[in-house]
Amino acid sequence: MSARISREDLRKLVAEWLAAGKKVFGPVRVKAGLELYAPLDSAEALLLDGWIRPANSIKELVFPRHEALYGYRILKNRVELVDLAAEIPEQIAIGAHPCDAAALAALDKVFNWDYRDEFYNRRRAATTVITMACAAHDDQCFCTSVGLGPEAERGSDALLHERDGGYEVRAISEKGRILLGGLAGETACPTAQTSGANTPPRRFDSAQVAAFAKEHFEDPYWAERALACLGCGACTFTCPACHCFDMVDEGNGREGVRARNWDACQFPMFTLHASGHNPRANQGARQRQRIYHKFVMYPDKFGEVLCTGCGNCSRNCPVGLGVLPAATEIGNG
Amino acid sequence: MLLADEVSSHHPVLSDNPYQPHMARIVRIYKMVENNHLFTLRFLEDHLAHSFRHQPGQFIMLSIPGAGEMPISISSSPSRPEVLELCVRRVGRVTNALYRLRTNDVVGVRGPYGNGYPMQEIIGNDLLLAAGGLGMAPLRSLLWYALDHRDKFNNITLMYGAKRPEDMLFREELTALVDRTDINCLLTVDADPSATWKNHIGRLPSLFDHAKIDPMRTYAAVCGPPVVYKFILQRLLELSFPKNHILMSLERRMKCGIGKCGHCGIGYKYTCLQGPIFTYWDAINLPEMI
Numbered sequence: 001m002s003a004r005i006s007r008e009d010l011r012k013l014v015a016e017w018l019a020a021g022k023k024v025f026g027p028v029r030v031k032a033g034l035e036l037y038a039p040l041d042s043a044e045a046l047l048l049d050g051w052i053r054p055a056n057s058i059k060e061l062v063f064p065r066h067e068a069l070y071g072y073r074i075l076k077n078r079v080e081l082v083d084l085a086a087e088i089p090e091q092i093a094i095g096a097h098p099c100d101a102a103a104l105a106a107l108d109k110v111f112n113w114d115y116r117d118e119f120y121n122r123r124r125a126a127t128t129v130i131t132m133a134c135a136a137h138d139d140q141c142f143c144t145s146v147g148l149g150p151e152a153e154r155g156s157d158a159l160l161h162e163r164d165g166g167y168e169v170r171a172i173s174e175k176g177r178i179l180l181g182g183l184a185g186e187t188a189c190p191t192a193q194t195s196g197a198n199t200p201p202r203r204f205d206s207a208q209v210a211a212f213a214k215e216h217f218e219d220p221y222w223a224e225r226a227l228a229c230l231g232c233g234a235c236t237f238t239c240p241a242c243h244c245f246d247m248v249d250e251g252n253g254r255e256g257v258r259a260r261n262w263d264a265c266q267f268p269m270f271t272l273h274a275s276g277h278n279p280r281a282n283q284g285a286r287q288r289q290r291i292y293h294k295f296v297m298y299p300d301k302f303g304e305v306l307c308t309g310c311g312n313c314s315r316n317c318p319v320g321l322g323v324l325p326a327a328t329e330i331g332n333g
Numbered sequence: 334m335l336l337a338d339e340v341s342s343h344h345p346v347l348s349d350n351p352y353q354p355h356m357a358r359i360v361r362i363y364k365m366v367e368n369n370h371l372f373t374l375r376f377l378e379d380h381l382a383h384s385f386r387h388q389p390g391q392f393i394m395l396s397i398p399g400a401g402e403m404p405i406s407i408s409s410s411p412s413r414p415e416v417l418e419l420c421v422r423r424v425g426r427v428t429n430a431l432y433r434l435r436t437n438d439v440v441g442v443r444g445p446y447g448n449g450y451p452m453q454e455i456i457g458n459d460l461l462l463a464a465g466g467l468g469m470a471p472l473r474s475l476l477w478y479a480l481d482h483r484d485k486f487n488n489i490t491l492m493y494g495a496k497r498p499e500d501m502l503f504r505e506e507l508t509a510l511v512d513r514t515d516i517n518c519l520l521t522v523d524a525d526p527s528a529t530w531k532n533h534i535g536r537l538p539s540l541f542d543h544a545k546i547d548p549m550r551t552y553a554a555v556c557g558p559p560v561v562y563k564f565i566l567q568r569l570l571e572l573s574f575p576k577n578h579i580l581m582s583l584e585r586r587m588k589c590g591i592g593k594c595g596h597c598g599i600g601y602k603y604t605c606l607q608g609p610i611f612t613y614w615d616a617i618n619l620p621e622m623i
Contacts, residue, residue: 069350069352069353070350070352070353072398072399074398074399077437077438077439078356078439079356079398079439079440079441081353081354081356081441083350085350110592110593111593113592114591114592114606115351115591115592115593116349116351117351117591117593118349118350118351119350217620217621218620243593243595244594244595244596245588245589245593245594245595246588246594247352247401247402247588247589247594248401249398249399249400249401249402251399252399253399254399256398256399258352258396258398258402260352260588260589260594263588263594263595263596265595270586270596271585271586271596272586273584273585273586274403274424274425274426274427274428275424275425277559279585279599279621280621285621289598292600293595293598296600296601297598297600297601300601301601
């Protein structure tokens with residue numbers, strides 16, 4: 001059976017979490033036309049209506065844009081390392097969309113194949129994701145082209161469906177069950193829509209995108225497609241699944257931290273050797289790399305595409321590029 | 334042995350941290366060639382100095398705290414443990430920071446990383462090492478591994494080329510190999526302005542005229558700048574080398590070394606974990622490789 005919660009009770013629940021000292025993230029309206037996932041300072045800040053998707057993603061909860069890996073102190077003929085691993089407080093993402101949650105499941109694989117990245121894992125273990133099924137979509141949404149949908153469960157700990165002025169609540173994982181306790185039901189919402197107004201049309205075939213990227217690697221298409229690209233990296237930073245990072249020493253010659261910061265395959269520096277040689281030397285190759293990684297490289301290794309169809313890369317691109325325009329061109333045979 | 338108080342201050346303090354380097358002391362800096370020095374490191378933790386093991390062809394992430402971290406191939410052979418030898422060209426920000434350090438200064442080491450040469454496949458066969466310039470750095474590990482386990486290999490041939498005699502890395506130890514009968518050590522320089530060079534003069538591929546190579550029972554390990562790959566690969570393919578017998582050591586900008594940060598991806602492989610040794614077969618199937 002499924003369970004229901006009213007909008008007022010949902011806000012009360014958020015208020016309880018905040019009062020208990022938990023970090024709660026959800027969509028907030030920064031100004032007209034700009035919504036972001038951000039820490040909620042009150043239950044009232046949680047935005048429940050009138051948005052399609054925030055301009056950022058919830059990957060920041062598990063993969064912060066800046067993270068210190070350890071500290072260093074340089075002493076006379078000696079270097080001391082300092083453990084900076086602090087306890088990660090319990091954090092809750094509420095109101096994230098399925099395209100955000102599904103990306104976490106993809107990141108889980110990257111950060112745990114071969115070497116395990118405990119920085120990521122500690123944050124992931126402390127995070128519960130309560131996803132809001134989408135009530136609407138815009139013309140940049142394409143989750144159905146990458147095997148997901150507005151009510152997809154992947155990566156979510158619980159799923160909320162808006163119904164009759166309230167929400168149906170369903171726990172998906174043990175974490176969701178524990179957090180929501182008796183509030184959540186266990187079975188799929190009987191009235192769940194799978195092809196309603198909330199479902200974007202299928203825009204391309206991801207297998208065809210992969211085939212084109214492999215078979216037309218040297219095609220002039222890539223250079224032409226990238227002519228307008230500014231190389232700003234907005235696509236990667238706002239992508240819920242992009243996870244490339246840089247590692248740098250921040251500090252002075254005496255002490256500092258080694259930190260990782262988000263990086264972007266769209267930057268020329270990303271592959272530049274100290275010698276000056278750059279194996280990925282032009283913006284066309286860098287645009288191709290982003291498609292190739294998502295539709296060929298990651299699927300070859302982990303069996304699924306590294307794109308959840310959220311459309312953020314296109315929404316945030318100053319010149320209208322991103323996965324969707326490219327994929328509709330090359331992924332429709 | 335370290336003194337007790339020294340041990341405690343260097344003991345790993347970081348729990349479950351794959352990015353933690355282990356501190357090592359620079360015990361020797363040998364100026365082989367201007368701006369191509371050989372740095373010998375020894376871990377501060379004695380047990381690490383004893384237990385650190387690598388395969389020829391693997392690399393480490395070398396930390397200069399305050400400057401950053403970089404991938405450096407290991408030039409010493411696993412058959413000569415206890416210290417790590419790194420041939421580092423002074424070329425960028427972090428290598429410049431390394432060159433400011435002196436003997437007895439401390440650096441950080443993570444690793445070893447990468448696949449290394451497929452020793453189980455190579456053993457029992459002939460071995461051809463072909464390097465140009467800095468390409469000798471990773472091949473030297475394989476060279477001494479093979480010479481230290483000479484009975485495990487058939488014919489061993491080394492072809493190494495540099496611009497001038499004074500540019501040749503490991504020049505003393507390599508010229509000492511020329512007279513050995515258990516290796517065909519072929520050394521060449523493009524030019525010898527000082528007229529002191531007693532070995533070959535000419536481009537690297539010309540050394541094929543002085544080597545007997547049986548492609549079907551030889552593994553060829555190649556490393557060097559792109560021009561070396563171009564001409565050596567061409568010769569190897571003319572000799573009908575099987576594509577999976579040609580082993581190339583590649584470099585990429587790397588940050589994590591452990592398959593997370595995304596910098597070193599080539600095609601569907603990460604250079605850090607699934608390289609840096611690739612076969613020619615990989616090369617024709619992986620786009621953007623050379």
